[in-house]
Amino acid sequence: MLAYHCNEDVAIITETVNEEDVEFRIHLLQEDPYLGRLKEIRRYFEDNDIYTDALFYIYKNHEYGAIVRKTYYTDFVLALMKHGLLRSVEWMDESAEMQH
């Protein structure tokens, strides 16, 4: 499984695992340039052929949400990494505990 470490200077990311999907809550600590990057991630998932791979939500308190289908979890985490919202990503054994 994929484990990741948040870039604590940039964002606080929490996730809740549901039956079929994983719900992310992203609180940006630095809006510039990371809000733009988050929007790029959103555009990437919205413009592809699958509507429900990652659904994005913007909340009033400047928090951002994403409900990600389990099959697209890796794609989403790697997109966060690519855009600098994560510090590191690594493959871990299923038994190992995921770190945030």
Added chain:
Amino acid sequence: MEQQTILAIAIFLIAYALIISEKIHRTIVAMIGGALMVILGIVSQETAIHHIDFNTLGLLIGMMIIVNITAETGLFKFVAIWAAKKAKGRPLAILLVLMLLTAVGSAFLDNVTTVLLMVPVTFSITRQLRVNPIPFLITQIIASNVGGTATLIGDPPNIMIGSAVKELTFMAFIQNLMPIALVILALLIPIFIFLFRKQIKTTPELMQSIMDLDEKELLTDKKLLTKCLTVLGLTIFGFFIHQLVHIESATVALAGAFLLLLLTGEHMLEEAFAKVEWPTIFFFIGLFILVGGLIETGVIATLAEKAVALTGGNVTSTSMLILWLSAIASAFIDNIPFVATMIPMIQDMGSMGVSNLEPLWWSLALGACLGGNGTLIGASANLIVAGMAAKEGYSLKFTTFMKYGFPIMILSVILASGYVYLRYLM
């Protein structure tokens, strides 16, 4: 019967059967059928081109360009989330507001484009509420066909009828079809509440999560939004006055589309054209040539003669026959090829002594549009929603949809029959 006539009927029936079977894409079937009509000499290339209704094609292309550019601004998502918040996040209330939005959008944008915009935002809301999206999709399909009935641009059958009969203007469609569409829509609200009230329940926390959304953030480009709303408003105004200024509806839509492209700049041009549903446009082209073959060989005139003989040329019987035949046929076959065949038949009836064609045109429009609700394959919008749902892992089965759609279709056609009789035939 002449050899050319037999060939034309054979090509048409084989193409029709292949379109219904969905084994081969309907656009390929229609275009090959149309090409065969020309290759076998049933119609010359010039006659084939003459049979293509460029007004229908222009109207569709123009509206697709305007709506696709407007979608880029996030406007439709904004409206859906705003409406969901007005419904206080309650699933049943959201189901109803999204249904009404679909109906209004279908009337003024066209129903195929509207469902393409509504389905993704429906997935987004239902996923957040953790409710089954299928009841939402069923109600939106039904609303798209009822809403589309109300205007000339709402549903492909109406576009084709409005294009073929110059007297049936945008205003004429609104004056004649909107009242009955509104009655049917009003009747659907209690029916949907009764049918789906137990299926879509959620928790107060998830309802609150809808209320916490900031819909204003969904509007991505406010300058573009202003341009789109201005052009969309001008285009709809143009539809209202198109007969007064002696301009076809396609000219209004295409002028609107290219005005918007002028305002947005060249960078939008390629993207806007890429998003036009070219398979649908070519499906229409092939279909017009297929029907052209039947017209040129006299098949349509013979069918019209037989229909007039069956009803004795009586306008009431002919209207009811067209309304119910269109509804039942449109429930089981795509209503676009059906209407393409019926239009020249009704035109021929005019030359065979049926004095008042107006009730026949409204019967055809009502039957074809409302009939589309009978089954999942009844209208393009239905197939598009089912296809989008299947791709996302939600199976909207033929029988599931029919369980709701067919009784609603029968009920709406009974209402439409009463309306046509009371308004035009009494």
